[in-house]
Amino acid sequence: MSWLTEYVRPKIRTLLGRKEAPDNLWHQCPSCQQMIFHTELAAAKKVCPHCGHHMRATAQDRLAWTFDDGSFTKIELPKAVPDPLKFRDQKRYADRLKDARDRTKQDDAILVAHGTVGGANTVVAAMSFEFMGGSMGSAVGEGLVAAARLAVLQNAPLIVYTASGGARMQEGAISLMQMPRSIIASQMVKEAGLPYIVVLTDPTTGGVTASFAMLGDIQIAEPGTLIGFAGARVIEQTVREKLPEGFQRAEYLHQHGIIDMVVKRGELTETLARLISLATANKKAA
Structure with a gap:
C-alpha cells in the first residue's frame, strides 16, 4: 500500500x-x-x-464590500503595549497574540480605512471577530480613536462595523478603560457635526455593546445578528423568567425600538450611501 x-x-x-x-x-x-x-x-x-x-465575514470583507469599487486605503494604527499585565492562563497572552496575528495577518481586532461610499469621502472601522473573538483591548481603543480623528480631519462620516465578544480579559482594567475611550471617540465625530453610523454584525456583545456600539446616530444590524450585553442564560437566571423567542436578535431589537433598521447584506452598501447622502445634505447646501 x-x-x-x-x-x-x-x-x-x-x-x-x-x-x-x-x-x-x-x-x-x-x-x-x-x-x-x-x-x-x-x-x-x-x-x-x-x-x-x-x-460571519472578515474585517477585510467588510471594507471591500463597503467602499466604491472595493477601493480603499488602510491606515496604520498606533501601536499599543502588547502585553501590559504579563498575563498568563493556559497560555501566555503574548503567544495568543502571535498566533492570532499569524492566522489573520492583522495586528489586532480592528482595521481602519478611508475611501468613498456613494461618492462621499468616508472613514470605516471594521472589527475582526476572527482575531481573539473581536475582543476589545487597548489596540482596539487606539484604533477607534484614530478612526474618529481621521473622520474629523477629513470632514467625513464614520462607519463602524462591530463584531465582538466584549472586553479582552487578558488586559483586565486596561481593557475596560477602552469603553469610555471609545465613547469619547464617537463624541468627537458627533461634535464635529459628522454622521456616526454603526453596523451591528453577529455577534456584538459585552463591553462593546455597552459602549460605542449603541451610540450611533443611526443603528443598523444585519439579519439574525446576536446583540446583547450578558448571555441569555445569565439573564434568565438573574430575572428568573423565561425570555421571549428571538430575544437579543436584531429583529427583536428592531421591533422594540433599540435599533433603527435591519438591512440585508446585499442592500447594505446602497443603504449606507443613501444615509450618508441624506445626513450630509444640509452640510453640502451650507
Missing part, C-alpha cells in the same frame, strides 16, 4: 498533469446545512442562497 501511495499514484498524476483540488471549494451553511460552491458564496457576500443566513 505504501508503494502504491508514495510512488505509483504520484507518477500517474504527473503523467496526466492532474493537480490536487483545494479543500475549500465547498462551504456548508451552518443554518440549513446546504453545501454552497465557494464562488457562489463569494458572489452572495457570504449569504446563503438557500435560506438567507448571513455568515
Whole structure:
C-alpha cells in the first residue's frame, strides 16, 4: 500500500498533469446545512442562497464590500503595549497574540480605512471577530480613536462595523478603560457635526455593546445578528423568567425600538450611501 501511495499514484498524476483540488471549494451553511460552491458564496457576500443566513465575514470583507469599487486605503494604527499585565492562563497572552496575528495577518481586532461610499469621502472601522473573538483591548481603543480623528480631519462620516465578544480579559482594567475611550471617540465625530453610523454584525456583545456600539446616530444590524450585553442564560437566571423567542436578535431589537433598521447584506452598501447622502445634505447646501 505504501508503494502504491508514495510512488505509483504520484507518477500517474504527473503523467496526466492532474493537480490536487483545494479543500475549500465547498462551504456548508451552518443554518440549513446546504453545501454552497465557494464562488457562489463569494458572489452572495457570504449569504446563503438557500435560506438567507448571513455568515460571519472578515474585517477585510467588510471594507471591500463597503467602499466604491472595493477601493480603499488602510491606515496604520498606533501601536499599543502588547502585553501590559504579563498575563498568563493556559497560555501566555503574548503567544495568543502571535498566533492570532499569524492566522489573520492583522495586528489586532480592528482595521481602519478611508475611501468613498456613494461618492462621499468616508472613514470605516471594521472589527475582526476572527482575531481573539473581536475582543476589545487597548489596540482596539487606539484604533477607534484614530478612526474618529481621521473622520474629523477629513470632514467625513464614520462607519463602524462591530463584531465582538466584549472586553479582552487578558488586559483586565486596561481593557475596560477602552469603553469610555471609545465613547469619547464617537463624541468627537458627533461634535464635529459628522454622521456616526454603526453596523451591528453577529455577534456584538459585552463591553462593546455597552459602549460605542449603541451610540450611533443611526443603528443598523444585519439579519439574525446576536446583540446583547450578558448571555441569555445569565439573564434568565438573574430575572428568573423565561425570555421571549428571538430575544437579543436584531429583529427583536428592531421591533422594540433599540435599533433603527435591519438591512440585508446585499442592500447594505446602497443603504449606507443613501444615509450618508441624506445626513450630509444640509452640510453640502451650507
